[in-house]
Amino acid sequence: MKNRWxxxxxxxxxxxxxxxxKKSEPAxxxxxxxxxxxxxxxxxxxxxxxxxxxxxxxxKAVEAEFGDKVKTVYIENVPEGPDATxxxxxxxxxxxxxxxxxxxxxxxxxxxxAKEFPKVKxxxxxxxxxxxxxxxxxxxxxxxxxxxxxxxxxxTKSNIIGYAAAFPIPxxxxxxxxxxxxxxxxxxxxQVRVVWTNTWYDPVKEREAAVALLDAGADIIAQHQDTVxxxxxxxxxxxxxxxxxxxxxxxxxxTVLTSPVWNWGSYYKDTIGKAMAxxxxxxxxxxxxKAGVVRLADMSxxxxxxxxxxxxxxxxxxxxxxxxxxxxxxKDNTGAVKVAAGAKMTDGEMLSFDWFVEGVVGKVK
Amino acid sequence: xxxxFEKRKNISRTAQVLVPAASFVVSLILTGIxxxxxxxxxxxTYRAMFRGAFxxxxxxxxxxxxxxxxMLTGLGVALAFRLRFWNIGxxxxxxxxGVAATGVAIFWGRWMPSFLLLPTVxxxxxxAGAAWAGIPALLRTRLKVDETLVTLMLNYVAILFSEYLYYxxxxxxxxYGFPGTEPFPEAAWMPRIAGRAHLGLVFALFLALALWFVLxxxxxxxxxxxxxxxxxxxxxxxxxxxxxxxxxxLVSGALCGLAGVGEVTGISRRLQQGLSLGYGYxxxxxxxxxxxxxxxxxxxxxxxxxxxxxxxxxxxxxGLPASMGILMQGMILFPLLAGSLFTEYRIKRTARxxxxxxxxxxxx
Numbered sequence: 001m002k003n004r005w006x007x008x009x010x011x012x013x014x015x016x017x018x019x020x021x022k023k024s025e026p027a028x029x030x031x032x033x034x035x036x037x038x039x040x041x042x043x044x045x046x047x048x049x050x051x052x053x054x055x056x057x058x059x060k061a062v063e064a065e066f067g068d069k070v071k072t073v074y075i076e077n078v079p080e081g082p083d084a085t086x087x088x089x090x091x092x093x094x095x096x097x098x099x100x101x102x103x104x105x106x107x108x109x110x111x112x113x114a115k116e117f118p119k120v121k122x123x124x125x126x127x128x129x130x131x132x133x134x135x136x137x138x139x140x141x142x143x144x145x146x147x148x149x150x151x152x153x154x155x156t157k158s159n160i161i162g163y164a165a166a167f168p169i170p171x172x173x174x175x176x177x178x179x180x181x182x183x184x185x186x187x188x189x190x191q192v193r194v195v196w197t198n199t200w201y202d203p204v205k206e207r208e209a210a211v212a213l214l215d216a217g218a219d220i221i222a223q224h225q226d227t228v229x230x231x232x233x234x235x236x237x238x239x240x241x242x243x244x245x246x247x248x249x250x251x252x253x254x255t256v257l258t259s260p261v262w263n264w265g266s267y268y269k270d271t272i273g274k275a276m277a278x279x280x281x282x283x284x285x286x287x288x289x290k291a292g293v294v295r296l297a298d299m300s301x302x303x304x305x306x307x308x309x310x311x312x313x314x315x316x317x318x319x320x321x322x323x324x325x326x327x328x329x330x331k332d333n334t335g336a337v338k339v340a341a342g343a344k345m346t347d348g349e350m351l352s353f354d355w356f357v358e359g360v361v362g363k364v365k
Numbered sequence: 366x367x368x369x370f371e372k373r374k375n376i377s378r379t380a381q382v383l384v385p386a387a388s389f390v391v392s393l394i395l396t397g398i399x400x401x402x403x404x405x406x407x408x409x410t411y412r413a414m415f416r417g418a419f420x421x422x423x424x425x426x427x428x429x430x431x432x433x434x435x436m437l438t439g440l441g442v443a444l445a446f447r448l449r450f451w452n453i454g455x456x457x458x459x460x461x462x463g464v465a466a467t468g469v470a471i472f473w474g475r476w477m478p479s480f481l482l483l484p485t486v487x488x489x490x491x492x493a494g495a496a497w498a499g500i501p502a503l504l505r506t507r508l509k510v511d512e513t514l515v516t517l518m519l520n521y522v523a524i525l526f527s528e529y530l531y532y533x534x535x536x537x538x539x540x541y542g543f544p545g546t547e548p549f550p551e552a553a554w555m556p557r558i559a560g561r562a563h564l565g566l567v568f569a570l571f572l573a574l575a576l577w578f579v580l581x582x583x584x585x586x587x588x589x590x591x592x593x594x595x596x597x598x599x600x601x602x603x604x605x606x607x608x609x610x611x612x613x614x615l616v617s618g619a620l621c622g623l624a625g626v627g628e629v630t631g632i633s634r635r636l637q638q639g640l641s642l643g644y645g646y647x648x649x650x651x652x653x654x655x656x657x658x659x660x661x662x663x664x665x666x667x668x669x670x671x672x673x674x675x676x677x678x679x680x681x682x683x684g685l686p687a688s689m690g691i692l693m694q695g696m697i698l699f700p701l702l703a704g705s706l707f708t709e710y711r712i713k714r715t716a717r718x719x720x721x722x723x724x725x726x727x728x729x
Contacts, residue, residue, distance in 0.1 A: 045687065075681045081639025082632045085561070086427050086674070090681060093423055104543060105638070128541075169542040198532060198544065354542065364542065 033069075036098070036276050038062070039091040040074040041084065043103035044201035044226045050245035051200065051226040051262075052076065055102045055125075058264030065269045069276070080105025085112055092117040098275050100268075101125065103200060104169060110134060121275050126171055128351060130282055137267060138171075140288030142178035142350075143318050144260035144296040146325045147311050148242045149182020151257050151299065152190075152220045154307045155240060159189045162213025164223040164230045166200050168364045170353040172224045177357045178325045179222055179242075184359045186310060193218060194362035201226040207233045214239060220257075231256050240302070247297035254300040261297045286347065289318055326350060331358040369713040370706075380708050388704030392697040399696060403685060410683050417678030418671035426560025430632065431670035432663075433562070434459065434624040434641070436569035438648030439655065439662040440576055441620035445498075447580070447593045447657050448613055454501065454516025455621040456645025457523035458494040462622030463629045464527045465493030467535070467546055467636040470553035470629070479552035486553050487626050494622015495615040497523060502614035506607040520645070531636050545637030555631035563631030568623060569663065576620075576659040589613060621645065647673075654701060672697060 038059075046056035059072050073096075078087050084106050091099050092113055098121040101110050107127035114122045114134040122134040130136055152161050161183060165172050176194060183190040193216055195209040210221050210230035214237050221234040222242040231252040234241040243249065243259030267285065274280040287293050296315070299308055317323040326349075328339035333356045339345055354364050397407035418428045438455040445452035469486045477485065501515035530546070537547040555563040580586040588609060592599040596606050628640055651669055655661035676690030 039681070073681060073684055075677065075687070077687045079639045079642070081637050082628070083639055083642060086430065087677060087681065089427065090417060090424070090678070093421065094682065167543060173542070198528075352541065 035069055035071040036066075036272070037096045038070055038072045038098045038272060039096045039100070040072065041078050041087055041091075041099065041101040041103075041106060042074055042076045043078065043080065043105075045076040046074075048201060048227045049248070049251045050228060052102070054246050054262040055100075055264055058262075058268040061265030062268045062272055066272070066276075070272065078106075082109070085109035088113045088122075089116070092120045097121065098123070098272065104167075104171065121280060123271065128284075130284060132282060135271075135283045135285070137271070137283075137285035139262060139267075139291075139293040140286060141260050141262070141294045142174050142325050143288045144294050145175050145178040146182035146318075147296045147315055148222070148258050148260050149179040149184075150186050150311050150314060151303055151307055152179070152222060152242050153183030153185070153187035154310070155257060155303065156183075156187070156190060156220050158217050158219040159187065159191060160217045160219065161190060161192050162210065162216065162218030162221045163192050163194045164206055164209035164213065164221065164225055165194050165196055166224055166226075167198060168196060170351055173353040173356065173364055174350055175224050176360060177353065180357050180359045181325060181330070182314075185314075188359075190359060192222075192360045194356075194360060197225065203227050203229045206230050210234060211237075228252055243297070249297065249300055254302055256300060257303050258299045259297040261295055263293055263295060266291075267293050289315065290321075332356060333358050333360050367715055369715055370710040371713050373709060373711050384704045384708045385701060388700040389697070391704075392700040395700065396693050396696040399692065400685075403689065405683055405685055410679055410685075413678045413682045414671075414675030417682070418675040423560055424674075426562040428667065428670045428674050429562040429566055430560070431673055432667045433565040433569055433627055433631075434644040435647055435651050435666035435669055436573065436663050437565070437624035437627070438621045438645050439651035439666050440569070440573055440659055441498075441617040441624075442648045443652040443655060443657040443659060443662055444576065444580075444620070445614055445617040446652055448589060448610055449593060450502070450505070450610060450614055450617075451513045452498065452501070452516050452614065452617055453513060453649060454498060454519050454618075454645070455624075455648045456641055456643070457516070457520035458497045458618045458621035459625035459628070459641050459645050460520070460523040460527050461497045462490040462494035462625035463636060463640050464523070464530060464625075465622075466490035466626045466629050467530075467549075470549040471535070471547055474550040474553055479550075482550070482552040483555065483630065486630060487623070490626035490629075491619040491622045494625060495619040498614050498618025498621070499611065502611045506610055524641075527636065527640065531638075535636065537635070546635050548635045549630065553630055554634055555627060557631065561632060563627060565623070565627030565631055568627075569666075572620065572623075573659045573663050580659065585609075621648075650698060653705075656705075 040055065040059055042052045042055065044052040046053050059074060062070060063072055075087055078084050080103055088099055088101060088110055100123045102125040104126045107124055107129055110122050110124050111129050111131060111134065114131045118133055120133065124134065124136050126138045127136050163176055165176060176192065180192045183192065193213055195212055197205045197209045199205055206225045206227055207229040210233035213221060214234065220240045220242065221230050223230040223244050228248050228251050231241045231243055231248050235252055235255045241256050243256045245262060247261055248259045249256040271280065289295060324344065326339065326345035328343040329337060329341040330339040332338045338355065356362065356364060400407040400410050417424055419425050438459060442452055442455050466486045466489065469489045473485065474482055497519060500519065501512040504510040504515055505512045532544045535546045537545055555565060557563045558566060580589065588604045591602060592604060592606060592609055599606055624644060629636055647669055651662060651665050655665040672694050676694055679685050679690045679693060680687050
């Protein structure tokens with residue numbers, strides 16, 4: 001028994017020494033000004049290679065830009081719901097100056113905490129609720145989605161395109177509609193079939209959704225999820241795909257024809273810079289291709305030049321501001337005219353999308 | 366020479382306190398080594414964890430928020446385990462009670478006088494939890510169906526049912542399609558005491574005392590004790606084994622149900638994803654660590670809650686990967702459970718038993 005205790009003391013002493021050895025260095029840091037403390041709350045891990053990966057790239061861009069004037073931290077795998085409230089509150093309480101939450105389901109938790117900490121700045125990605133100290137930000141990803149639809153519409157042979165989608169909320173519905181409009185602008189025979197996974201981040205479910213769509217005859221898989229799994233599933237079956245979030249071709253290969261991608265760095269640098277300078281105000285940021293917060297990734301060598309030209313032409317119209325994705329005429333998938341020729345959808349209408357355009361097989365509700 | 370584990374006849378009070386304390390120190394050291402391997406400062410990490418869980422009034426209320434469901438499910442599980450009824454269905458009982466409470470809150474809230482709403486919500490929720498636990502209890506006592514499997518499977522049924530409701534017919538029509546029911550009317554909110562810690566805390570502490578009293582100071586408690594020790598002996602005493610098991614498990618289910626009611630009425634105030642974050646399973650650890658003693662359960666629940674809340678801190682403030690927090694929880698629990706082996710058993714070194722010796726030699 002005695003030996004056991006000796007061992008314990010030795011271990012304890014070892015741990016103490018190791019701990020003290022580390023602590024002696026950072027005395028010099030105290031002299032400098034406190035860095036601006038920024039926290040990010042993520043739904044998945046940065047290693048998802050998709051949604052959270054791109055936000056984390058943005059966070060890194062902030063660190064690169066401001067150096068030791070900012071300190072950024074993040075927490076991954078935070079479930080949407082009551083636990084998110086606790087996480088966001090803990091950051092606020094620990095003295096973080098600015099908190100970003102990057103999933104739709106963090107909206108109500110963030111509103112709740114924002115009320116309690118009026119001095120902390122809150123930014124919520126993809127929601128619609130704001131406060132004096134809480135802003136929203138998002139990008140018009142539907143623009144590059146439309147462009148990616150052109151590619152898919154031209155490249156499909158079975159005229160069935162599968163779409164693995166997270167939740168039937170306006171954000172996702174808008175993306176499906178933009179993609180379908182793009183595909184049908186070059187190939188009116190295209191059908192887009194939707195499978196809901198009811199999760200943003202779940203590699204297994206995302207893959208299963210893609211497999212079900214391939215079984216249903218789809219020869220191209222598009223997606224609104226957080227990981228590259230649907231793309232991998234398509235590749236394994238020898239089928240093509242359209243990525244999302246990040247340039248998924250880099251992770252999966254040339255079967256990923258292109259991807260609508262996020263580029264958060266410039267936005268994060270801008271809004272954090274403003275917050276540091278004291279010029280930050282409540283805003284609802286929703287920019288598109290022109291601002292560069294979204295873009296279409298470089299295309300796979302499998303995409304022929306004439307398709308690339310078609311995409312370029314459509315992109316130019318959007319950049320010029322002469323035309324945009326949700327300009328009429330647009331019919332819903334029961335055949336009813338929803339947007340008349342010559343009319344265009346307002347931001348408000350786009351933000352509350354609850355119907356599918358013609359060519360989408362599936363139901364929103 | 367060989368080593369024997371011998372069950373201790375009486376466990377000394379000192380051992381009961383000292384062994385868990387020593388196990389805790391061991392686990393801190395083990396975890397510290399792990400942290401060093403990751404290049405993190407163990408002391409700073411522990412400080413961050415402690416601060417996250419107890420560092421301020423506000424932080425502590427968040428620990429309590431997690432402790433409340435753990436206390437209630439821990440009590441429910443402890444009661445069942447005392448009867449050797451392996452109820453691992455706390456998760457399902459919690460969830461189904463949450464569903465029932467939600468149904469009352471959003472549908473009856475429209476016509477029910479507001480002062481009656483919350484009591485009704487609580488009552489119906491507890492009844493639902495009890496009913497859900499009653500199924501395996503009846504199956505066990507009537508048909509001798511193993512309760513472990515039934516309680517576990519019913520968890521999935523309850524969870525999938527709740528998902529069906531908030532993804533489907535109960536989905537908030539004003540929620541832009543995002544899964545989750547509409548928010549509860551204010552009359553169905555469990556009052557909050559401090560921060561997000563709600564009245565469920567008072568219920569939990571009161572019920573811990575009440576359960577202790579019932580188990581130790583009443584005739585029914587005595588009957589349950591005999592029954593737990595030996596069903597045969599109970600039968601000889603003329604105690605109805607079946608009836609008592611069913612009754613006790615109904616109470617167990619109601620306790621777990623109250624945890625679910627607290628979550629939907631006190632925290633999320635709607636039914637949505639993340640109703641139970643594995644509380645019903647953590648409750649098993651809570652019950653065991655509390656040695657099935659209702660008075661110990663609240664303390665252990667706070668400790669577990671602190672580990673969960675503090676574990677997140679490791680990630681949030683120290684920048685360690687999410688899996689590190691979970692790893693640390695495991696590292697802390699293992700020595701604690703191993704430690705209980707030493708309180709309950711005596712290690713004996715014996716001269717080689719002739720038979721055992723022969724067997725050992727044969728193996729060599």
